[in-house]
Amino acid sequence: MEIIVCVKHVPETAEAEIAIDSSGKGIKTEDLVFDINEWDDYAVEEAVLIKEKLGGRVTIVTVGSEDADKTLRKCLAKGADRAIRLTDKAFDGSDAYATAKILYGVIKDLPFDLILTGTQAGDDGYAQVGVILAGFLGIPHATMVKKIELMEGFTRVNRELEGGLEQVMEVGTPALLAVQTGINEPRYVSIMGIRKARQKELKVLGLNDLGLKEEEVGESGSWITVEEMFIPPVEKEAEILVGGLDAISSKIVETLRARGLI
Amino acid sequence: MTELFVLAEHRRGELRDVTFEMLTKGRELIARADVDLTAVLLGHNVKELAIRLADQVKKVLVVDDARLKDFNEVAYQKVLTHLISERKPVLILIGHTSFGIDLAPSLATKLNVPLATDCIDINFEEKKPIVVRQVYGGKVNIKASLRTSESYIVTLRPATIEAKEVKPIGGEIIEVASPLKEEPTTKRFIEYFEPPAGEVDITAADVLVSVGRGIKDADSMPIVEKLAEALGGAVACSRPIVDKGWLSADRQVGTSGKTVKPKLYLAVGISGAFQHVSGMKNSELVIAINRDAKAPIFRAADFGVVEDLFKVVPILTDRVLQEKKSSK
Amino acid sequence: MAMEELAAIKKLDFNMCMQCGKCTGSCPVSPKSKLNPRRFMLETAYLISPLTMHPPLNIQEKGELWDCTTCSTCSYRCPREVKPMDVLIGLRSLLVEAGNVPSTLGDALEGVYKYGNPWGLSRSKRQEWTQDLKVKYASEEEKIDLLYFVGCAASYDSRAQVVARAIVKNLNALSIDFSILGNKETCCGNEIISLGEKGLFEEIAGNNLALFDRYGVQKIVTTSPHCFHAFKSRYGRELAVKHYTQYFADLIDEEKIRFSGKIGKVVTYQDPCFLGKHNDIYDEPRKIIESIPGLRFEELGRSGKRSVCCEGGGGRMWYDIPGERLAEDRVREALDVGAEIIVVACPFCLLTFDDAIKTSGNEERIQVKDIMELVAETL
Ligand SMILES: Cc1cc2nc3c(=O)[nH]c(=O)nc-3n(C[C@H](O)[C@H](O)[C@H](O)COP(=O)(O)OP(=O)(O)OC[C@H]3O[C@@H](n4cnc5c(N)ncnc54)[C@H](O)[C@@H]3O)c2cc1C
Numbered sequence: 003m004e005i006i007v008c009v010k011h012v013p014e015t016a017e018a019e020i021a022i023d024s025s026g027k028g029i030k031t032e033d034l035v036f037d038i039n040e041w042d043d044y045a046v047e048e049a050v051l052i053k054e055k056l057g058g059r060v061t062i063v064t065v066g067s068e069d070a071d072k073t074l075r076k077c078l079a080k081g082a083d084r085a086i087r088l089t090d091k092a093f094d095g096s097d098a099y100a101t102a103k104i105l106y107g108v109i110k111d112l113p114f115d116l117i118l119t120g121t122q123a124g125d126d127g128y129a130q131v132g133v134i135l136a137g138f139l140g141i142p143h144a145t146m147v148k149k150i151e152l153m154e155g156f157t158r159v160n161r162e163l164e165g166g167l168e169q170v171m172e173v174g175t176p177a178l179l180a181v182q183t184g185i186n187e188p189r190y191v192s193i194m195g196i197r198k199a200r201q202k203e204l205k206v207l208g209l210n211d212l213g214l215k216e217e218e219v220g221e222s223g224s225w226i227t228v229e230e231m232f233i234p235p236v237e238k239e240a241e242i243l244v245g246g247l248d249a250i251s252s253k254i255v256e257t258l259r260a261r262g263l264i
Numbered sequence: 265m266t267e268l269f270v271l272a273e274h275r276r277g278e279l280r281d282v283t284f285e286m287l288t289k290g291r292e293l294i295a296r297a298d299v300d301l302t303a304v305l306l307g308h309n310v311k312e313l314a315i316r317l318a319d320q321v322k323k324v325l326v327v328d329d330a331r332l333k334d335f336n337e338v339a340y341q342k343v344l345t346h347l348i349s350e351r352k353p354v355l356i357l358i359g360h361t362s363f364g365i366d367l368a369p370s371l372a373t374k375l376n377v378p379l380a381t382d383c384i385d386i387n388f389e390e391k392k393p394i395v396v397r398q399v400y401g402g403k404v405n406i407k408a409s410l411r412t413s414e415s416y417i418v419t420l421r422p423a424t425i426e427a428k429e430v431k432p433i434g435g436e437i438i439e440v441a442s443p444l445k446e447e448p449t450t451k452r453f454i455e456y457f458e459p460p461a462g463e464v465d466i467t468a469a470d471v472l473v474s475v476g477r478g479i480k481d482a483d484s485m486p487i488v489e490k491l492a493e494a495l496g497g498a499v500a501c502s503r504p505i506v507d508k509g510w511l512s513a514d515r516q517v518g519t520s521g522k523t524v525k526p527k528l529y530l531a532v533g534i535s536g537a538f539q540h541v542s543g544m545k546n547s548e549l550v551i552a553i554n555r556d557a558k559a560p561i562f563r564a565a566d567f568g569v570v571e572d573l574f575k576v577v578p579i580l581t582d583r584v585l586q587e588k589k590s591s592k
Numbered sequence: 593m594a595m596e597e598l599a600a601i602k603k604l605d606f607n608m609c610m611q612c613g614k615c616t617g618s619c620p621v622s623p624k625s626k627l628n629p630r631r632f633m634l635e636t637a638y639l640i641s642p643l644t645m646h647p648p649l650n651i652q653e654k655g656e657l658w659d660c661t662t663c664s665t666c667s668y669r670c671p672r673e674v675k676p677m678d679v680l681i682g683l684r685s686l687l688v689e690a691g692n693v694p695s696t697l698g699d700a701l702e703g704v705y706k707y708g709n710p711w712g713l714s715r716s717k718r719q720e721w722t723q724d725l726k727v728k729y730a731s732e733e734e735k736i737d738l739l740y741f742v743g744c745a746a747s748y749d750s751r752a753q754v755v756a757r758a759i760v761k762n763l764n765a766l767s768i769d770f771s772i773l774g775n776k777e778t779c780c781g782n783e784i785i786s787l788g789e790k791g792l793f794e795e796i797a798g799n800n801l802a803l804f805d806r807y808g809v810q811k812i813v814t815t816s817p818h819c820f821h822a823f824k825s826r827y828g829r830e831l832a833v834k835h836y837t838q839y840f841a842d843l844i845d846e847e848k849i850r851f852s853g854k855i856g857k858v859v860t861y862q863d864p865c866f867l868g869k870h871n872d873i874y875d876e877p878r879k880i881i882e883s884i885p886g887l888r889f890e891e892l893g894r895s896g897k898r899s900v901c902c903e904g905g906g907g908r909m910w911y912d913i914p915g916e917r918l919a920e921d922r923v924r925e926a927l928d929v930g931a932e933i934i935v936v937a938c939p940f941c942l943l944t945f946d947d948a949i950k951t952s953g954n955e956e957r958i959q960v961k962d963i964m965e966l967v968a969e970t971l
Contacts, residue, residue, distance in 0.1 A: 014706070016398040016535055017556055017714045028402060033716060035706045037926035080691070090352065097380070098369075102268055121365065126399050129360075130369040136375030142450040145366045162520050163275070163362045164422070169335070169449070170454040184507035184522075189691035193791030194706070225378035230407040234291060234398070240552060240568035248265060250569055251583040254551060257567065261285050261473060263528050264495070264587050481696050481709075483912035508695060572750050578950060 005049045005118045009042035009077060011046075011070035012125040020233070022088030027228045038073040041120025045181045047116050047188040048150065056152070059083045061112065065093060065104050065119055073203065075222070079191040090208040095221035098130035104219055105131070105140040106235035107212030114256035116157070117178040121146050136178035144173050145180040267353040268294055270346070272317055273363055275335070275403045278455070279313055282359035284427035286420055287320055289386065290357060291430070295562040297388065300356060300423045306343055308333035318435035323516040330444035332455075336365045338448040345374050353415055355393065360419035368419045376419040378410040384424045393418060402538050402560045422519065423542040438573025459513045464498045466515055471497025474517055474544070477504040478533015478554065478573055485510060487577050488532055489567035494584040500524065502534045553577065597651070602640055603684040604653035604773050608634040608672040615676040617664035622914035626656040629666045630678040636679060651686050657912050658684070658694055662786045662906035663865040668897070684788025693787075700910040701789050708778035709744040710910060719774040721753040726785055729774040735808030741823075743816040744779050745909075745939035751782050751938040751946055758968035759836060765971045766848060770813075776803065779887065780814075782822035782866070787907040788793070797827050799854040813839045815964075817866035817873075817938045818905065824871070832874070835867060836964060837937050840947050841876035853869050853970035854886030862892070862922060862945065863899035864938035875939045884970050890929040892922070899950055902948075904940030919948035927958060934960045 013034035021030045026058035038046070050061045060082040064070050067089060074085040088104050096104065109117070117136070122129035124212045129145070136143035136205060157175055160168040162182050173179070209216065221227055243250045270290050273280040280483070298534065302323040305314055308330045317324045325347065331339050344367075356371075358364045360382045360505045373380035380386075384405075385396040393416050397406050410416050466472060473492040479485065485499075487511075491497045499515065506516045517524055518540040529547035533554060534540060539566045552565035553573050562568045569576055615629035616622050622629070634650035651657075657680060666676040677899075687693060693701070703712030719729075721742075728734055740763065746756040763770050781796040804812075812833040814820045820835040834842075843849050861881060867873040873895050882889050892898055903918040906954065926934045936942050945960035 014404055017712075019558065019714075019716060020400060020403045027406075029400065087556060098381075099372075126402060127397070129365045130381055133366065133369035134373050137370050143366075143370070144451070158454070161362060161366070163456075164519055166282075166521065168457040168459065169362075170457050171336075172452040172454055173310075174450040179638060183503070186517075187508075187695060190688070190693040190701060191691055191796055192688045192789055194689060194693070195791075197791060199276050217566075225409075225411050226380055226408045228406050228408050229394070231399075232405055232407070233403070233404045240550075240562040240565035242557070242568045243560070243572055247571065247579045248583075250571070250576065251580045254412070254567070254569075254580060255583045255587050256505065257549075258495075258528065258549075261527070261588065264548075480699075481910065481912060575750060 003054060003056045003116065004112075004114045005052060005058060006061045006062040006114045007042070007049045007060060007082070008046050008113060008117070008119040009046060009062055009064050009073060009075070010039040010125075011036050011064060011066050011073040011118075011136050012039045012123055015125070022233065027231050029231065035197070036069060036072070038076055038126070039046075039120055039123045041124070041183055042124055042165060042182065043118050043120075044185050045118040045189045046077050046080055046082060046182050047186045048181055049116075051186060052116070052150075053081065053153070061086065063105060063108060064088070065096070065101055072202055075196050075199045076191055076200045078204070079195035080189060082136045082202075084205070084206045086207060088207050089213065090219075092209045092216045092220050095224065096127075096219055097224035097226040098128040099134055099225045100133045100219045100223040102134035102138060103223060104212065104214065105135050107214050108207060109135070110139065115176050116152075117141075117179065118177070121180045121182050132178055132180035139178070141176050141178055142173045142221045143178040143180065144171055146182045147179045147184050148182050150179060150181075150185070227230050265353060266298075267300045267302045267314070267323075268346070269356040269568060270301065270303050270321070271351040271356065271358045272303050272313065273359045274305075274310070274313055277313075279316060280359065280362055282422040282425060283317075283427065284320065284421070285422065285425040286357040286359065288428045289420060289425050291302040291387065301401070301505060303352070304347065306332045306340055306345070314437045318437050319432035320430060320525075322433065322435040323438055324435055325436045327440050327442050329444055331444050331447060332442070333351050334453040335363045336448055336453050337370055337443060338451045339368050339444060341371050341374060342448075343443055344371055347440065348375060348377075348415060352489045356417045358417065358419045359420045364419045368417055372417050373402065375415070377415045377417055378413050379419075380408060380410055381419045381422050383418050384421050386418050386420070398538060401535070403558075415582070423539065423545075427543055464497050464515070466500045466517070467522050467524055469498040469524075469564070470526055471495045471528045472517075472524060472547075473497055473509060473530045473532060474500040474502065474534060475505060475532045476534030476540075479505070482508070482510045484574070487574070487581075491530070491577050491581045491584070494581050494588070495528070495530075497526070497528070502537075502540050531565065534561050535559045536564055595851040596689070600682065600686060601636060603928065604636065604679045606633045606637055606674055606676075606679050609637065609674045610672060612671060614669045614671065617876045618665045618669045620663060620918055621659050621661060621913070623912055625659040627659045627679065632680060632683065633676055634676070637685065646718050646950050652690055652692050654687075655694075657687060658697065658907065658911055660906050661865070661901050661903050663901035663909050664869045665901070668869050669842045681786060681788055685790055686788075688788045691837055694911055697787060697907055698909065698911045699856045701784065701787065701792060704779045704781070704784055705792055709748060710779065710783060711744070711748055713748050715775050718747045718777060719772070721756055722760070722772070722774075725757060726764055727760055728769075730771050730776060730807045732807075735805050735810070736771045737738050737810045737811045739807070740770045740772050741780070741802070741812050741814045741817045741819055742777060742899060743814060743939065744771055744868040745775065746797060749939070749943060754817075754940055755939060755942065755962040758964040759815060760963065761968050762840070762964060762971060766843065771807075773803065773807075774885065778803075778857065780816075780819035780822040781905055782826065783905070783909070785822070785826055793826075797822075801829060803829060815939060817871070818837065819938065829913070831911055835937070836860055836875065837873065837877040837880060838866065840963075840967065841879045844879060849883070849971070851883070851885050852968045855884055855966060855970060856886045857932045859933040860887045860890050860892050860926045860929055860964075861895070861935045862902060862941050863895060864936065864941050865899075865901050865905055867937060868899055870897065879965060880967065881935055884966055887966075890931055891942040892929060893925050902941045902944040904938075904944040907968070909940060909943070917944065917948055917951070919944040920952045923948050923954055923958065927954065933959060935963055935966065936960060937963050
């Protein structure tokens with residue numbers, strides 16, 4: 003099995019304070035911690051699980067700056083075999099469409115039976131790259147995948163639908179599957195493991211290596227241009243209860259009683 | 265006259281809410297332009313759905329084909345590519361749903377039409393769509409423009425626009441012959457699968473205590489269970505709790521779980537990602553406990569407690585029990 | 593078994609074990625867990641002996657390795673000075689390297705790696721506990737003579753923050769000049785090495801030493817016995833570190849502390865494993881407690897060298913096992929000796945006892961307080 007997994011190195015923002023940068027089109031990232039995109043972590047785990055069962059090779063591909071090597075090394079430590087980082091000044095400002103083109107630039111020449119991606123990235127949340135990439139490659143895809151069964155010539159997947167329902171589909175292989183969180187339980191990787199993974203191959207390629215033209219990528223090669231980034235206006239703000247745990251609890255109980263909920 | 269397409273989404277014989285939300289947005293957009301609003305319905309034996317749509321929109325394009333009975337991106341993409349190439353709509357609205365996520369990028373790539381996904385708003389400025397999207401888990405919004413083109417595709421996030429129905433207008437239903445030639449072979453719909461239901465139906469509960477990743481540990485679950493019990497309610501959760509296997513999938517609130525409207529929704533250690541919020545925002549009373557004062561859940565709550573849940577929940581539970589005892 | 597695993601096992605020291613079973617007999621968690629140190633000593637030895645056992649030990653199936661609290665009672669009681677605890681930690685390393693870690697412990701390790709604390713909380717919130725207090729933060733301009741190393745629990749947990757605040761108040765009241773690292777402070781790594789994550793520990797230790805050098809730190813005093821132990825015995829460099837009980841006991845000896853208040857209560861004391869069993873520090877905390885006016889001090893039934901772990905160490909702050917927590921039993925012991933306050937000297941004890949008092953329904957009868965809180969109340 004030749005499996006390719008596309009991953010992204012993203013800032014973690016769940017608990018962080020977010021501020022807009024001076025360009026007004028991005029956020030300040032100096033104080034943020036970056037890690038593998040949550041959805042991609044599941045994709046890598048799934049690839050490694052398949053490899054552990056069927057044998058083969060897992061190749062990780064990312065578009066990103068040198069900092070993204072951290073995420074690549076983590077993937078290698080999890081059990082991937084080699085990694086490729088695509089980087090170039092010209093890639094700056096790429097949206098999902100341009101990013102998919104960059105990935106296509108390298109993947110078109112690689113052997114694969116299966117490509118896995120996350121359904122979306124936690125930063126920009128486009129949920130497009132995988133499907134567009136599949137379109138370029140001319141292979142079928144499925145998104146929101148919660149279960150993968152590999153058969154001869156096809157794969158049977160469960161796609162997550164709204165309301166807790168799933169849709170079972172059969173997709174011809176080679177295929178691109180964009181996985182949903184919860185499909186497996188990503189393993190812990192030790193720092194020693196990450197250090198050892200330094201011995202594994204990590205290749206860095208740029209615009210010219212991919213045979214792409216500058217105008218095909220970056221902002222000029224994108225469908226979407228960010229005009230402005232802003233902290234959303236507060237529509238409704240909760241009344242924050244204060245005064246210590248006892249006072250807060252009393253206030254809640256009072257409110258519930260007034261509404262006949264107790 | 266040029267058209268604005270709204271792709272009707274339906275499942276198991278029923279139109280999904282997002283369809284009417286998109287029609288509402290579509291109506292708003294054409295009010296300021298010389299554009300027709302057209303619903304596009306792909307399916308099999310969907311007469312009733314077409315009639316229902318024609319109540320709300322002047323034109324309904326219907327493609328009836330057995331291969332369109334259940335959603336299959338390959339079949340949908342082929343039919344839509346055909347319709348769009350023929351009729352050149354200026355904008356195609358699709359729901360940012362599981363179906364939309366599978367379909368829209370593939371359609372856009374096929375047609376080489378710019379796509380903006382997961383938008384919470386859209387407007388036209390100088391004939392170009394300007395969209396608003398949420399990024400970084402809802403902490404930041406972006407305003408973005410799309411590359412100039414004849415047509416555009418935009419997917420709208422469900423449950424962000426309030427669907428408004430108009431008085432039935434008895435629109436026209438236009439049947440279009442299916443352009444599908446053969447059975448799609450690269451992708452086949454097999455069946456729907458309903459994960460086994462647990463004992464509790466959270467959609468029926470008046471009081472829900474909903475727990476999120478803030479609980480950190482499966483062994484801490486009893487503290488929320490006790491509060492739910494004290495309040496005579498049920499325990500629900502955000503998605504990570506299901507992912508970790510601490511509660512069964514039927515307890516999950518949100519876009520990939522259940523939509524709930526209890527009298528009281530108590531969110532404990534939930535950040536308030538939109539996928540979660542859209543499943544609970546119509547609750548009558550929302551109280552959120554989260555130690556991050558900036559957590560988006562406070563924007564969906566009536567009352568907030570900025571505290572460590574491990575401190576608040578046990579005290580609150582005691583207080584509720586006391587109250588019940590004294591009022592007996 | 594992989595060669596690497598074998599090599600790692602060969603480095604562990606269990607040759608002197610004579611299978612007397614004192615380790616398992618004295619292990620406080622073995623009654624409620626499958627954890628059996630004696631058996632691990634035997635089965636591990638077989639892995640590298642020419643003889644084989646059927647079936648051979650498969651470490652990757654031994655989830656009970658995570659149950660150990662690293663209290664070190666086993667090592668302490670061993671008549672032949674074998675250290676079963678170190679073997680258990682060594683075996684944990686094999687699980688860690690295989691990625692075979694319970695998810696909550698994995699999260700704690702990731703939290704330390706990414707955010708410098710096992711709760712994965714934002715670094716920018718680390719010094720929020722100081723609020724209106726007078727503290728000096730480390731700066732390039734001035735060398736730090738005395739560093740107060742706060743630790744993760746006392747930085748982030750709202751109950752344990754009270755202790756950090758008490759320490760600052762006490763130091764200020766005694767006009768002692770000190771600094772803290774503020775948001776630059778990072779986990780000491782004691783629990784990390786206890787969990788067997790050697791690589792991460794090395795990284796943290798290296799970074800912390802570099803930080804101490806950068807600010808010219810001369811002396812360190814810690815809130816937690818866990819941080820104290822890491823700095824004292826696990827960093828591979830001699831550091832002038834004291835646990836606060838040692839620091840304040842010295843001040844009492846030097847007659848620098850004058851109490852003005854009084855605590856008219858019966859109190860007892862829980863020996864933290866990382867002060868007592870690991871470091872033989874039994875007298876200093878008692879000296880401070882007994883010098884506080886007004887209180888009556890009663891020893892617990894099992895105290896000093898015989899003290900029982902609260903179950904907060906060895907990663908168990910992030911990993912629970914079924915059954916009653918040891919701290920609950922200790923609460924009953926404290927009630928038996930008539931105590932109204934359980935005095936502790938470790939943030940983990942503070943948190944486990946705080947919880948145990950609630951779960952055992954004894955909130956009306958007994959409280960848990962840190963020594964520094966009592967001192968702050970009476971200075
Ligand atoms: C297609 C798709 C569908 C999805 N569907 C759903 C869905 O149906 N339902 C759903 O819930 N999610 C869904 N998600 C996931 C969603 O995006 C979020 O990742 C998820 O809702 C986050 O869950 P959470 O709030 O529990 O966790 P987090 O975002 O990690 O938030 C945890 C919160 O707990 C707080 N906290 C931590 N410790 C404490 C403490 N001691 N005391 C108080 N507060 C504390 C933190 O401040 C934080 O705000 C979906 C995602 C996708 C892509």
